[in-house]
Amino acid sequence: MPRTSAEPNKSEIIRKYLARSPRSTGQEIVRAIKRDAGVDVTPGLVSQVKHQAAKASRPSATPAQASGKMRTPVRRSPRAETGTSTLTLESLMAAKKLVHQLGGIEAAKSAVDALAKLA
Numbered sequence: 001m002p003r004t005s006a007e008p009n010k011s012e013i014i015r016k017y018l019a020r021s022p023r024s025t026g027q028e029i030v031r032a033i034k035r036d037a038g039v040d041v042t043p044g045l046v047s048q049v050k051h052q053a054a055k056a057s058r059p060s061a062t063p064a065q066a067s068g069k070m071r072t073p074v075r076r077s078p079r080a081e082t083g084t085s086t087l088t089l090e091s092l093m094a095a096k097k098l099v100h101q102l103g104g105i106e107a108a109k110s111a112v113d114a115l116a117k118l119a
Contacts, residue, residue, distance in 0.1 A: 010041050014049040026050070 017029055024032070026043040033041050099108040 008037070008039060010039060010045060011049050013037055013039055014041060014046055015053065018050065018053060 013033055026046040029046045030041055030043055033039055099105055102108045
């Protein structure tokens with residue numbers, strides 16, 4: 001059985017105020033409702049009602065997204081066909097020179113990633 005009370009629904013009062021003045025802060029809403037309606041509301045309740053209203057206005061997720069089953073695939077770097085590393089001192093020195101020319105390791109990494117996308 002629904003609860004009946006002589007006191008007004010505070011959440012509904014907050015929603016009505018937000019409809020008139022959506023950019024108001026929580027404290028402004030608390031003061032205005034106290035002044036206009038004579039009802040004490042807490043900043044926490046105002047925050048909760050504002051959050052629920054914003055959540056309701058967002059587009060809903062598909063069932064797969066909501067359950068977390070739909071994920072983006074992880075892109076892995078291709079491995080050498082032999083499975084062994086052929087890293088030599090000469091190749092390390094060339095890599096060091098490239099890093100210096102490009103201005104740092106991050107720039108060299110992004111250049112190598114871009115090169116991998118082209119291949």
